Amino acid sequence: MLKLRDLHVYYGGIHALKGISMDVPEGAIITLIGANGAGKSTTLRAITGLVKARRGSIELKGKNITGRPSHYIVRSGVAMVPEGRKIFRNLTVRENLMMGAYPRQDNAGIQQDLEWVTTLFPRLKERFSQKGGTLSGGEQQMLAVGRALMSRPRLLCLDEPSLGLAPVLMHEVFRALTRIHEEGCTILLIEQNAKAALKLADYAYVLETGSITMEGPGPELLQNEAVRKAYLGE
Amino acid sequence: MTLETLIQQLMNGISLGSLYALIAIGYTMVYGILRLINFAHSDIFMVGAYFAFFFVAVFHLPWAVSAILAVVLTAAVGMIVDRAAYRPVRNAPRISALITAVGVSFFLENLGLVTVGARPKAFQRPDVMSKVVPIGPAAVSGVSIWVPILSLALLALLLFIVHRTKVGMAMRSVSTDIETTRLMGVDVDRVISYTFAIGSALAAAGGIMWACKYPQINPLMGIYPGWKAFTAAVVGGIGNITGAMIGGFLIGLVEIMTVAVLPGLSGYRDGIIFTLLLVFLLIRPTGILGEPLKEKV
Ligand SMILES: Nc1ncnc2c1ncn2[C@@H]1O[C@H](COP(=O)(O)OP(=O)(O)OP(=O)(O)O)[C@@H](O)[C@H]1O
Numbered sequence: 358m359l360k361l362r363d364l365h366v367y368y369g370g371i372h373a374l375k376g377i378s379m380d381v382p383e384g385a386i387i388t389l390i391g392a393n394g395a396g397k398s399t400t401l402r403a404i405t406g407l408v409k410a411r412r413g414s415i416e417l418k419g420k421n422i423t424g425r426p427s428h429y430i431v432r433s434g435v436a437m438v439p440e441g442r443k444i445f446r447n448l449t450v451r452e453n454l455m456m457g458a459y460p461r462q463d464n465a466g467i468q469q470d471l472e473w474v475t476t477l478f479p480r481l482k483e484r485f486s487q488k489g490g491t492l493s494g495g496e497q498q499m500l501a502v503g504r505a506l507m508s509r510p511r512l513l514c515l516d517e518p519s520l521g522l523a524p525v526l527m528h529e530v531f532r533a534l535t536r537i538h539e540e541g542c543t544i545l546l547i548e549q550n551a552k553a554a555l556k557l558a559d560y561a562y563v564l565e566t567g568s569i570t571m572e573g574p575g576p577e578l579l580q581n582e583a584v585r586k587a588y589l590g591e
Numbered sequence: 592m593t594l595e596t597l598i599q600q601l602m603n604g605i606s607l608g609s610l611y612a613l614i615a616i617g618y619t620m621v622y623g624i625l626r627l628i629n630f631a632h633s634d635i636f637m638v639g640a641y642f643a644f645f646f647v648a649v650f651h652l653p654w655a656v657s658a659i660l661a662v663v664l665t666a667a668v669g670m671i672v673d674r675a676a677y678r679p680v681r682n683a684p685r686i687s688a689l690i691t692a693v694g695v696s697f698f699l700e701n702l703g704l705v706t707v708g709a710r711p712k713a714f715q716r717p718d719v720m721s722k723v724v725p726i727g728p729a730a731v732s733g734v735s736i737w738v739p740i741l742s743l744a745l746l747a748l749l750l751f752i753v754h755r756t757k758v759g760m761a762m763r764s765v766s767t768d769i770e771t772t773r774l775m776g777v778d779v780d781r782v783i784s785y786t787f788a789i790g791s792a793l794a795a796a797g798g799i800m801w802a803c804k805y806p807q808i809n810p811l812m813g814i815y816p817g818w819k820a821f822t823a824a825v826v827g828g829i830g831n832i833t834g835a836m837i838g839g840f841l842i843g844l845v846e847i848m849t850v851a852v853l854p855g856l857s858g859y860r861d862g863i864i865f866t867l868l869l870v871f872l873l874i875r876p877t878g879i880l881g882e883p884l885k886e887k888v
Pocket residue numbers: 368371373391392393394395396397398399400440
């Protein structure tokens with residue numbers, strides 16, 4: 358589905374990604390863990406075209422998408438739940454969801470998915486005509502996930518989707534992820550809660566100051582001594 | 592003041608105000624999206640009037656056809672200005688874009704001076720605009736009636752586009768968060784381009800109606816109405832479309848009424864408006880409908 362090869366990203370003089378290579382196979386759940394400032398968000402931003410890679414390549418479904426504009430990449434089947442939710446606060450909840458479906462033309466399918474998202478997050482339905490900015494933090498997070506789902510992505514990138522969520526809601530988000538994964542969506546997940554992420558993931562990458570230092574199947578990393586120390590607080 | 596003159600002056604103020612409102616939309620929409628004061632907008636207004644002038648006077652096209660063609664062509668000019676001048680500096684510091692806008696403004700004005708000359712041209716307005724219509728005891732000129740009606744229709748159409756269509760939704764989302772709008776698969780450059788088209792079309796409609804009201808056109812005719820409309824956008828709360836409309840009507844009415852009540856000061860009418868702007872901004876810096884400034888922590 359997605360291949361990163363030797364990806365380098367700079368913010369001005371800051372070398373944020375120092376040659377990252379990753380594979381996200383079709384149908385897999387891949388997770389990216391690492392300390393604050395390791396470059397996790399930057400990796401997702403590079404994949405979705407929000408920052409340009411200075412060197413290296415990104416391949417989506419066999420097509421080279423390096424340097425392509427975001428709207429092109431998103432229209433090729435990638436959706437992202439960005440860090441910090443980024444709800445459109447002046448748009449209603451319904452409009453936020455419709456923004457997620459912006460490139461789509463199939464009105465019947467969009468209505469169907471609107472139903473689907475609101476069964477995943479019933480709370481959104483009650484607040485359909487409320488402005489996005491008036492939602493609580495947790496509700497905004499659900500809206501951000503729902504909005505990403507509205508594009509019917511083939512690859513869903515999530516940047517800390519459970520941040521600030523009460524444990525019950527976090528479970529709801531994870532349940533939703535498992536469900537859309539079962540429906541065939543590939544998932545690339547960044548998660549504060551490394552344990553939950555590693556449990557869920559088929560394969561995981563550990564990022565440290567812009568480089569991948571470790572990788573392996575989720576359960577395997579979960580057992581790894583160094584990982585347990587650094588990221589599971591044990 | 593007699594009832595007769597009051598009605599006349601009110602209609603006069605409303606029609607002037609509706610023109611300010613039409614022009615103010617372009618300032619406020621572009622500012623809302625790009626945080627750019629498009630100084631060239633007042634010249635786009637002038638371009639619209641000249642297009643209509645040429646279609647009517649030179650090509651002898653029917654009035655309605657000329658007006659529509661002029662609006663469409665001016666919308667295209669607005670898109671070209673964005674594409675050629677503003678898009679290349681989109682990621683540059685904001686001051687570069689601002690200076691570019693001043694440059695485009697001078698360019699259009701001087702292009703006008705070179706191509707059509709500085710001598711004002713007499714604008715042939717359609718008969719309905721000059722016909723006098725009785726309202727109660729007052730005789731009001733057709734301009735003062737048709738201009739507000741047409742303007743309100745255009746403003747209603749604009750509100751429909753912005754609040755009820757997909758591209759309008761994208762315009763509103765771009766104005767809160769460009770980057771996240773990109774993540775929705777929206778080609779933001781295209782949405783910005785449409786925004787310039789809409790703003791320029793309204794300015795052209797304003798320019799044509801302005802020329803019907805004051806039937807002398809020249810390449811610098813946009814400057815004063817432009818400043819007033821910009822003032823209207825600021826007073827309404829820049830970035831807010833409804834605010835720009837309210838601001839436009841308010842400025843138009845205040846301007847006409849000041850002169851009507853204090854005819855001795857008519858020479859100072861522009862000065863009075865801009866002084867009012869300054870005072871208003873001291874009291875309410877974000878305008879009538881602007882969001883209160885958030886303290887940066
Ligand atoms: N817009 C920016 N300008 C300059 N430096 C940036 C910018 N965004 C990120 N960085 C730097 O790039 C590095 C990687 O940041 P990134 O946001 O990818 O980290 P992260 O792994 O997502 O961290 P966190 O867990 O805190 O979200 C950091 O050192 C950060 O300071």
